[in-house]
Amino acid sequence: MMNRIISSKLVDSMCVISSRRLSFAQSAVNTVQKQKELIKSRELEKDELRPLYMDFQATTPMDPRVLDAMLPYQVNYYGNPHSRTHAYGWESETAMEKARKQVADLIGADPREIVFTSGATESNNMSIKGVARFYKAKKNHIITTQTEHKCVLDSCRILEAEGFEVTYLPVKNNGLIDLKQLQERISPHTSLVSIMTVNNEIGVKQPIEEIGHLCRSKNVFFHTDAAQAVGKIPINVNDWKVDLMSISGHKIYGPKGVGALYVRRRPRVRIEPLQNGGGQERGLRSGTVPTPLVVGFGAACEIAQQELEYDHKRVTVLANRLVQKIMSEIPDVVMNGDPEQRYPGCINLSFAYVEGESLLMALKDVALSSGSACTSASLEPSYVLRAIGADEDLAHSSIRFGIGRFTTEEEVDYTVEKCIQQVKRLREMSPLWEMVQEGIDLKSIKWTQH
Amino acid sequence: MAASSREHVLSLYRLLLKESKKFPSYNYRTYALRRVRDAFRENRTVEDPKDVEELLRRARDSLALIQRQVCIGKMFETQKTVVEQEEQKSD
Numbered sequence: 028m029m030n031r032i033i034s035s036k037l038v039d040s041m042c043v044i045s046s047r048r049l050s051f052a053q054s055a056v057n058t059v060q061k062q063k064e065l066i067k068s069r070e071l072e073k074d075e076l077r078p079l080y081m082d083f084q085a086t087t088p089m090d091p092r093v094l095d096a097m098l099p100y101q102v103n104y105y106g107n108p109h110s111r112t113h114a115y116g117w118e119s120e121t122a123m124e125k126a127r128k129q130v131a132d133l134i135g136a137d138p139r140e141i142v143f144t145s146g147a148t149e150s151n152n153m154s155i156k157g158v159a160r161f162y163k164a165k166k167n168h169i170i171t172t173q174t175e176h177k178c179v180l181d182s183c184r185i186l187e188a189e190g191f192e193v194t195y196l197p198v199k200n201n202g203l204i205d206l207k208q209l210q211e212r213i214s215p216h217t218s219l220v221s222i223m224t225v226n227n228e229i230g231v232k233q234p235i236e237e238i239g240h241l242c243r244s245k246n247v248f249f250h251t252d253a254a255q256a257v258g259k260i261p262i263n264v265n266d267w268k269v270d271l272m273s274i275s276g277h278k279i280y281g282p283k284g285v286g287a288l289y290v291r292r293r294p295r296v297r298i299e300p301l302q303n304g305g306g307q308e309r310g311l312r313s314g315t316v317p318t319p320l321v322v323g324f325g326a327a328c329e330i331a332q333q334e335l336e337y338d339h340k341r342v343t344v345l346a347n348r349l350v351q352k353i354m355s356e357i358p359d360v361v362m363n364g365d366p367e368q369r370y371p372g373c374i375n376l377s378f379a380y381v382e383g384e385s386l387l388m389a390l391k392d393v394a395l396s397s398g399s400a401c402t403s404a405s406l407e408p409s410y411v412l413r414a415i416g417a418d419e420d421l422a423h424s425s426i427r428f429g430i431g432r433f434t435t436e437e438e439v440d441y442t443v444e445k446c447i448q449q450v451k452r453l454r455e456m457s458p459l460w461e462m463v464q465e466g467i468d469l470k471s472i473k474w475t476q477h
Numbered sequence: 478m479a480a481s482s483r484e485h486v487l488s489l490y491r492l493l494l495k496e497s498k499k500f501p502s503y504n505y506r507t508y509a510l511r512r513v514r515d516a517f518r519e520n521r522t523v524e525d526p527k528d529v530e531e532l533l534r535r536a537r538d539s540l541a542l543i544q545r546q547v548c549i550g551k552m553f554e555t556q557k558t559v560v561e562q563e564e565q566k567s568d
Binding site (some may be wrong): 073076080091094130337432435441 | 505
């Protein structure tokens, strides 16, 4: 008891000393955003207020409980979990296995089926290339969709160059795939179907259970990129008949640089490993498992499981509030993606007659994005929006709002107010809007060249 | 017995709120305050002494966690968010 009082006093005094290092901390503030050239990247001034974070699909802040779980393994328990001969190794291994169980419990799997990786991109690469190459002799066809993450599409492109046949299924206007089309395209030569659970740009939730049953009945492996879905909607790999699942740490309030791949054991899924070496992680992914990161990842998964219902309820309420307020104040706003089959925390709105870039620049107090972070370097509109058949001009004026565990009502209200204000202002300045107000149908105009 | 345990619960609740208010980060602060309030409200009607003991143990662990994380937050403090400015103005 006495020791606790003394140590807490020491800690308090340490905090006072450390806060004088504020200037040092400023250099740690790095708000470089990977946006297009028009929005110049610059660091925040010392007195400038920080923008609100509404981009939870790009990444999430770490939950304080996760950081608390990770720190002992960064400071004192730094052993290599694969060292078999001393306490440092044993305690590290125990922590790693505990984290594995926490991840497995979240998705309803067995701990032996979890392989730790460096993130969902690596997991996607491993599963798609690994399954395709292993079963190359008899099966050389892969099916995926047009709205997948870039890493899935790029892996498929590489496989095409190796001689595989890849089908990119189109999606309907609401972002969902057509099950009939999928059924028709599955052939005896198909080794893998890869469809993401929740899309990171429009938030649409695919009918994974139906797809899983379909694939199982046709004896085809089913991989799903569940990076945006894990910890946000209830997942059970056995109910859904999923054979491979990619999980990302930094999308569920965990650390960046860690993820996992679920590889089913019964019926066994064989993969050709991408990373060879000492045989760690069942030979599928050699390399020292980063104990602090996986401990944080495991803690994040456990917290997500406990808080799933609470967070989901809250996010739904906040999302409805945002959409209702915006749609009731300004006309000509389109929500991309199916209104029912979605994860509420990812809202993609297209504001007609307003350019997306200018709206983002105007909303400089809020951290938003107009597409996924990995495609925002190019000037093209997002391929996902093009795949769901959005008009070219609507695709250019879309903004993605992300709501997460830490979003408050004040943040949503502030965002909504600013958004409405800026959209109205930009529309006042737009000649197209003027023409629409006069009743001219823009599509009927024949634009001439000068 | 019941009276003192009620006092105990209330004092833990007050301590948790007091510590949570110290978070320098707006998002963490509002989350901690909200979550503590909602958790205590949700478990208001729990009767079984074993469950109560378990919940109180979790509350005590959370208190220690919040204290540590508040300290770390203070070490790496940064600028305030736009919404906090409005909060301060209205105070």
